[in-house]
Amino acid sequence: RQRQMCIRDRGEETGEGAGRMIAAGALDGADAFVMFHYATDMPFGMAVHQGQASAMVGGMTIQVHGKASHWCEADKGVDAVYGASRVVEALHKLNESYRGKGPCLVGAGTVHGGEYANIIADQVEIKGTVRACFEEDFKELIERLRMVLKQAEEESGTKIELQFPKPPVLPFSNDAGYTQAAEHLGREIFGKRFFMEGEDELFLSGDNAYRYFQKVPGIFLVFLAAPEHANPLHHPKFQLDEEILPYSVEMLCRLLKRMQEYR
Numbered sequence: 001r002q003r004q005m006c007i008r009d010r011g012e013e014t015g016e017g018a019g020r021m022i023a024a025g026a027l028d029g030a031d032a033f034v035m036f037h038y039a040t041d042m043p044f045g046m047a048v049h050q051g052q053a054s055a056m057v058g059g060m061t062i063q064v065h066g067k068a069s070h071w072c073e074a075d076k077g078v079d080a081v082y083g084a085s086r087v088v089e090a091l092h093k094l095n096e097s098y099r100g101k102g103p104c105l106v107g108a109g110t111v112h113g114g115e116y117a118n119i120i121a122d123q124v125e126i127k128g129t130v131r132a133c134f135e136e137d138f139k140e141l142i143e144r145l146r147m148v149l150k151q152a153e154e155e156s157g158t159k160i161e162l163q164f165p166k167p168p169v170l171p172f173s174n175d176a177g178y179t180q181a182a183e184h185l186g187r188e189i190f191g192k193r194f195f196m197e198g199e200d201e202l203f204l205s206g207d208n209a210y211r212y213f214q215k216v217p218g219i220f221l222v223f224l225a226a227p228e229h230a231n232p233l234h235h236p237k238f239q240l241d242e243e244i245l246p247y248s249v250e251m252l253c254r255l256l257k258r259m260q261e262y263r
Helices: 016-023 069-077 080-097 134-155 176-193 209-213 244-262
Strands: 035-039 045-047 055-063 106-114 123-132 158-163 195-199 218-224
Touching: 035 106, 035 244, 045 176, 045 244, 055 080, 055 106, 055 134, 080 106, 080 123, 080 134, 106 134, 123 134, 134 158, 158 209, 176 218, 176 244, 195 209
Parallel strands: 035 218, 045 195
Antiparallel strands: 045 218, 055 123, 055 158, 106 123
16 A cells, blocks of 8 residues: 655745744744644545654755757757756666665656757756655665766766755654554544554655654644545645545544643
8 A cells, every 4th residue: 555645835845834833933832733634545544654754855956057059050069958868867767776775766847948949958957856765765865866967967968966955854753652642543533444554654755844843742644535536635636535524623633632641
């Protein structure tokens, strides 16, 4: 069983939302917090991770520099589009060849470059993500990424620069006591549709809420609510099965009342 969750929002990789809320006093006087998410990869139910509950995520920018020239004088130019194509191919090969401790990947989400069809592009910008459930895989992927980019640079004759504009989103872990409380209540409310997930079931979703976990203990709950024809999270036609709503509200209310017992 695999959970399919994707990037929450722009704040996931910038930390802006969480950082601003903390600066504004959102956690002042707080002893703990609960965060939750709805997912549509499975029908009605609830899941919580025991221990680590998120991945490490970093946004990357790759600049490919060539030399502009008219295509009728192609020998005078260096094709940044070709260099970018070697980069994208290298990313896919890296994902196919690297086997880490847990799920991990490097992916390109946008490619922008060139101005005119009859001109060799002198620059292409690729933006993407590095994701790993474990920090050692994250660091190793970046080292291997630097090596494959160097090779793409040599093969294409371009100059390739790798940048990480923001610090990475760090993993966070659920508080052990609150996880115990969530399991007890989850089994009461959801029965066999409650799932306790372990380290081997981590998925590549990151969240800037790690900043909250650094300040106070907390727990992350996932409510499963796939309708008959489910679209993934952040799809423009995303919908959830609203049958989950009263159950999730009951879970949250009862958990908040009992958290004091498990501190």
